[in-house]
Amino acid sequence: xxxxxxxxxxxxxxxxxxxxxxxxxxxxxxxxxxxxxxxxxxxxxxxxxxxxxxxxxxxxxxxxxxxxxxxxxxxxxxxxxxxxxxxxxxxxxxxxxxxxxxxxxxxxxxxxxxxxxxxxxxxxxxxxxxxxxxxxxxxxxxxxxxxxxxxxxxxxxxxxxxxxxxxxxxxxxxxxxxxxxxxxxxxxxxxxxxxxxxxxxxxxxxxxxxxxxxxxxxxxxxxxxxxxxxxxxxxxxxxxxxxxxxxxxxxxxxxxxxxxxxxxxxxxxxxxxxxxxxxxxxxxxxxxxxxxxxxxxxxxxxxxxxxxxxxxxxxxxxxxxxxxxxxxxxxxxxxxxxxxxxxxxxxxxxxxxxxxxxxxxxxxxxxxxxxxxxxxxxxxxxxxxxxxxxxxxxxxxxxxxxxxx
Numbered sequence: 001x002x003x004x005x006x007x008x009x010x011x012x013x014x015x016x017x018x019x020x021x022x023x024x025x026x027x028x029x030x031x032x033x034x035x036x037x038x039x040x041x042x043x044x045x046x047x048x049x050x051x052x053x054x055x056x057x058x059x060x061x062x063x064x065x066x067x068x069x070x071x072x073x074x075x076x077x078x079x080x081x082x083x084x085x086x087x088x089x090x091x092x093x094x095x096x097x098x099x100x101x102x103x104x105x106x107x108x109x110x111x112x113x114x115x116x117x118x119x120x121x122x123x124x125x126x127x128x129x130x131x132x133x134x135x136x137x138x139x140x141x142x143x144x145x146x147x148x149x150x151x152x153x154x155x156x157x158x159x160x161x162x163x164x165x166x167x168x169x170x171x172x173x174x175x176x177x178x179x180x181x182x183x184x185x186x187x188x189x190x191x192x193x194x195x196x197x198x199x200x201x202x203x204x205x206x207x208x209x210x211x212x213x214x215x216x217x218x219x220x221x222x223x224x225x226x227x228x229x230x231x232x233x234x235x236x237x238x239x240x241x242x243x244x245x246x247x248x249x250x251x252x253x254x255x256x257x258x259x260x261x262x263x264x265x266x267x268x269x270x271x272x273x274x275x276x277x278x279x280x281x282x283x284x285x286x287x288x289x290x291x292x293x294x295x296x297x298x299x300x301x302x303x304x305x306x307x308x309x310x311x312x313x314x315x316x317x318x319x320x321x322x323x324x325x326x327x328x329x330x331x332x333x334x335x336x337x338x339x340x341x342x343x344x345x346x347x348x349x350x351x352x353x354x355x356x357x358x359x360x361x362x363x364x365x366x367x368x369x370x371x372x373x374x375x376x377x378x379x380x381x382x383x384x385x386x387x388x389x390x391x392x393x394x395x396x397x398x399x400x401x402x403x404x405x
Contacts (some may be wrong), residue, residue, distance in 0.1 A: 001240050015192075016134070020127035029178065030116050031066075058113045070125055077129060081197050091174035098179075121360070129197075133198070138281050142281045146159075185357050217351060226343075230336035232389075232391045269325070270329075274334070296324065336396075
């Protein structure tokens with residue numbers, strides 16, 4: 001923690017949380033907001049003459065660039081400061097979004113999407129390091145919980161908002177909207193965000209020092225266990241978001257105008273879970289809170305599989321398990337994230353980078369491989385969600401056995 005933290009930010013704590021939450025929403029919004037514009041008479045595929053494979057490449061290019069660059073945002077922030085990396089990231093994101101809006105061919109759009117991916121992760125990676133720079137553990141958990149609400153809600157509401165913008169102004173308007181969001185975040189952070197990296201914690205930026213940091217963290221068995229235990233279960237919910245057009249439209253028989261019920265329920269679960277996480281900070285042991293989160297997700301996942309075995313999918317009940325799963329994830333993930341950041345207090349930016357890279361790689365695999373395999377069966381979606389949860393739970397159980405408090 002920066003010893004001058006109280007002087008760096010004198011406004012209410014929730015205002016800093018809101019500022020950092022806005023940075024954390026950039027990546028999820030850039031991934032999901034344009035999904036409703038894929039098809040249709042005025043969609044991207046039709047207007048640019050793109051094949052389904054090329055449309056998938058607009059998503060894959062973003063996710064690949066997002067995952068790779070996440071390795072470097074934090075390291076840059078450890079060397080040059082949190083503020084320059086944040087401002088550089090959101091400004092480049094706005095430029096890339098303008099490029100997407102002006103694209104005349106699918107190749108141009110793919111390239112600009114890759115540029116978006118290179119810049120979109122700066123906010124969420126650096127914001128996690130800023131939280132731990134500014135707050136002791138209990139307060140940091142409360143702020144992280146507030147940020148988690150927005151980070152988790154973003155991929156849920158982005159398709160709905162993107163759909164409305166697409167209907168009102170076409171697919172170009174979606175990217176113009178993202179450009180405006182980036183510009184607004186640049187202005188707000190230029191005016192408000194302090195430099196939170198203490199001069200004594202500045203790391204030299206050279207290949208030898210950088211590789212030494214990655215090697216130390218990458219060879220840490222505990223880092224991988226904690227990163228998997230927080231990042232993989234998220235996809236137990238996220239795969240339903242990615243499969244939403246099929247899950248909601250085909251399996252549940254909902255019209256596009258009715259999709260908001262799914263997003264509303266999921267958002268409510270995330271919000272309640274993150275709120276509970278903040279309320280419990282300092283009141284119960286962190287390990288106990290994580291167990292509660294896994295218990296909620298486990299019971300819900302098993303119940304979801306059982307219901308899909310016994311009943312046909314129906315809007316009356318099929319969306320509720322996703323919302324409850326989201327609650328369990330939001331309850332435990334702020335605690336695990338802080339545990340990861342504290343593995344290397346002198347390199348929190350680099351730790352956040354590698355943690356985000358692991359999560360982004362998992363998201364990309366789920367989006368590109370798992371979802372296409374399971375989205376055409378509600379039971380398969382439920383089983384896949386349970387399996388993703390089990391991966392995270394096994395990683396957490398192994399870590400607890402090796403590092404008992």
